[in-house]
Amino acid sequence: xxxxxxxxxxxxxxxxxxxxxxxxxxxxxxxxxxxxxxxxxxxxxxxxxxxxxxxxxxxxxxxxxxxxxxxxxxxxxxxxxxxxxxxxxxxxxxxxxxxxxxxxxxxxxxxx
Amino acid sequence: xxxxxxxxxxxxxxxxxxxxxxxxxxxxxxxxxxxxxxxxxxxxxxxxxxxxxxxxxxxxxxxxxxxxxxxxxxxxxxxxxxxxxxxxxxxxxxxxxxxxxxxxxxxxxxxxx
Numbered sequence: 001x002x003x004x005x006x007x008x009x010x011x012x013x014x015x016x017x018x019x020x021x022x023x024x025x026x027x028x029x030x031x032x033x034x035x036x037x038x039x040x041x042x043x044x045x046x047x048x049x050x051x052x053x054x055x056x057x058x059x060x061x062x063x064x065x066x067x068x069x070x071x072x073x074x075x076x077x078x079x080x081x082x083x084x085x086x087x088x089x090x091x092x093x094x095x096x097x098x099x100x101x102x103x104x105x106x107x108x109x110x111x112x
Numbered sequence: 113x114x115x116x117x118x119x120x121x122x123x124x125x126x127x128x129x130x131x132x133x134x135x136x137x138x139x140x141x142x143x144x145x146x147x148x149x150x151x152x153x154x155x156x157x158x159x160x161x162x163x164x165x166x167x168x169x170x171x172x173x174x175x176x177x178x179x180x181x182x183x184x185x186x187x188x189x190x191x192x193x194x195x196x197x198x199x200x201x202x203x204x205x206x207x208x209x210x211x212x213x214x215x216x217x218x219x220x221x222x223x224x225x
Contacts, residue, residue, distance in 0.1 A: 043216050044114070044216070045213065048212060
């Protein structure tokens with residue numbers, strides 16, 4: 001079945017460092033999303049991207065919708081301990097068939 | 113607090129038991145979803161309800177049976193489950209029909225023994 005490849009699977013970083021993760025797909029999506037999931041909670045939507053090439057920020061988070069519409073990346077600047085969690089990308093399209101596919105997640109651990 | 117609640121938060125059941133998971137959204141949304149989250153696997157969409165009508169069933173085994181009596185409540189009835197059904201079951205809702213903009217509940221951690 002269709003899947004999104006997300007990398008890295010996990011990462012340890014020092015507080016204050018910048019973080020980058022990406023997501024690639026074998027097919028095109030109309031919308032790319034990035035979610036964060038804290039332990040014991042459901043995913044929370046961080047950023048939504050609607051157009052190829054779009055660059056969007058939400059505080060210290062910046063995400064881009066790839067030109068080919070088959071990839072996206074998320075950057076976190078100046079990481080802090082509360083950034084710990086699992087970050088998921090997701091691709092969505094409602095043109096014809098409804099598709100909402102999630103990546104396998106990037107587990108982020110921040111060392112103080 | 114996302115406005116989507118799920119009960120119970122944890123459930124342990126035997127393979128011959130029958131149980132139900134409950135989801136309630138207090139956001140006035142029109143679409144509700146069930147997802148399965150297994151370790152090291154992507155979230156899997158199970159069922160979608162739009163204005164109380166089921167619109168998606170992603171080849172889910174019949175031992176999982178959803179019910180949506182109104183736009184605010186969603187149930188997942190479970191019977192004769194298998195150990196591989198152990199997972200976190202997440203409910204979500206979206207405001208204006210089927211949408212990428214989904215608000216998730218905290219999930220029910222299900223263990224099948």
